[in-house]
Amino acid sequence: MPGDPTTAAEPAPKEYRIDAVDVHAFELATDGPDGKEQDGTLEWDSTTMVLVRVHAGGRTGIGYTYGDVSVASFLSSELAPLLRGRDASAPPALWELMGRRIRNAGRPGVGAMALSAADIALWDLKARLLDVPLVHALPAYHDRVPVYGSGGFTNYPLDRLADQLADWVEQGIPRVKLKTSREPDRDPRRLTAVRKAIGYAPELLTDANGALGRKEALYWAYRFMDEWDVRWFEEPVSSADIEGLRLLRNNGPARLEIAAGEYAYTLRDAVNLVDADAVDCLQADVTRCGGITGVLQVAGLAAARHLDLSAHCAPAVSAHAFCAVHRLRHLEYFHDHVRFEHLVFDGTLSPVGGALRPDTGRPGLGLDVKWADAEPHRVHGERPA
Numbered sequence: 001m002p003g004d005p006t007t008a009a010e011p012a013p014k015e016y017r018i019d020a021v022d023v024h025a026f027e028l029a030t031d032g033p034d035g036k037e038q039d040g041t042l043e044w045d046s047t048t049m050v051l052v053r054v055h056a057g058g059r060t061g062i063g064y065t066y067g068d069v070s071v072a073s074f075l076s077s078e079l080a081p082l083l084r085g086r087d088a089s090a091p092p093a094l095w096e097l098m099g100r101r102i103r104n105a106g107r108p109g110v111g112a113m114a115l116s117a118a119d120i121a122l123w124d125l126k127a128r129l130l131d132v133p134l135v136h137a138l139p140a141y142h143d144r145v146p147v148y149g150s151g152g153f154t155n156y157p158l159d160r161l162a163d164q165l166a167d168w169v170e171q172g173i174p175r176v177k178l179k180t181s182r183e184p185d186r187d188p189r190r191l192t193a194v195r196k197a198i199g200y201a202p203e204l205l206t207d208a209n210g211a212l213g214r215k216e217a218l219y220w221a222y223r224f225m226d227e228w229d230v231r232w233f234e235e236p237v238s239s240a241d242i243e244g245l246r247l248l249r250n251n252g253p254a255r256l257e258i259a260a261g262e263y264a265y266t267l268r269d270a271v272n273l274v275d276a277d278a279v280d281c282l283q284a285d286v287t288r289c290g291g292i293t294g295v296l297q298v299a300g301l302a303a304a305r306h307l308d309l310s311a312h313c314a315p316a317v318s319a320h321a322f323c324a325v326h327r328l329r330h331l332e333y334f335h336d337h338v339r340f341e342h343l344v345f346d347g348t349l350s351p352v353g354g355a356l357r358p359d360t361g362r363p364g365l366g367l368d369v370k371w372a373d374a375e376p377h378r379v380h381g382e383r384p385a
Helices: 070-083 091-101 110-130 158-170 184-198 214-228 242-251 267-275 291-304 315-324 335-344 371-377
Strands: 018-029 046-056 059-066 145-151 175-179 203-207 230-234 257-260 281-284 308-311 328-334 378-380
Touching: 018 070, 018 335, 018 371, 046 070, 046 110, 046 335, 059 110, 070 091, 070 110, 091 110, 091 291, 110 291, 145 158, 145 203, 145 315, 145 335, 158 175, 158 184, 175 184, 184 203, 184 214, 214 230, 214 242, 242 257, 242 267, 267 281, 267 291, 281 291, 291 308, 291 315, 308 315, 315 328, 315 335, 328 335, 335 371, 371 378
Parallel strands: 145 175, 145 328, 175 203, 203 230, 230 257, 257 281, 281 308, 308 328
Antiparallel strands: 018 046, 018 378, 046 059
16 A cells, blocks of 8 residues: 555565464563562562564564563454564564554553564564574664663562662672662661662662652652762652653752653653653663664664663563664663563573673574473463464
8 A cells, every 4th residue: 555664666575474473471470578569659469471473484583572461462453463474574664564553552551562572573583584683683882781680679678678689789780779669768778778788889779660749759869869879760750740850850969860761652752751851861661662663763862862771671672672772871680570581581691790792693582482481371372383
């Protein structure tokens, strides 16, 4: 049809046509106290990974996101039928086509996560068809992505909190983050325990997950900086409160950075944060913001506005995707996702020297699904024959 970005004068070679798409979802219980984890505004007892595989030319690309099992249904009903028979060589063209398809079904949220997982799978497939690691199929500026250890949930007892963050530091990770602000009056004891365990050399980051009001957040911003040398305050107020974020950035301690962006589902969401001067460091989640194609767009925005970009979670994908980010800051090496990805995939990475380095000896993302390990956790789809 006119304007179809996948229309070409000559048909693509048959071996590069997508011949199958399958969708799966797995649910993993948390390992927190009483089987639960908490941050400033949410409590949960499990994490769900939605995985999509795209097949062409005898190769299979893998993509995934973290969200409700409804994302798997969305992928199966809206995107899988659209992709079958399409040319697998141009992920951005298919990204555009998928964006059009989900317009009326709802793009932000579930739609964006479904599109992101499919886009990741398409990029992985392209790299495998080219027989190169994904990082080499991208316009990479870096060969590794610095990480920070992330967990420190608000329901952890003090000893587990301190031990978790200290363990990351002992592994050579020079920056760690804990959740705060669910019960703000408890945070001084928690921060003191962490600083006692890790010392003052590692960088300490905090994340309120939007739990605080504007004036309350401003009060804690100064305490965090002055008493515990905190240099990063993520979502002190809701990321939807752009004026509140700007207030914190403009009136908080000069050396305390305000960060947000993990819930930017579209490029416009990221533009809104940047245009408002609401953040010192922008965040993006490859499994929410439109996949690798979306990350490349946000990376261009960040570079144009002289802002660093930090990767939110999903380390197995982010380690490749964010090598293509010019103004790269670091990657959130998140406890839940690390557990899940090590369970489901063979070929996951572990930090060395405080960074993840993509495996250039394996094509694509370098991942293979460990079906036998994943199967007991299945909540959608069927195991491939």
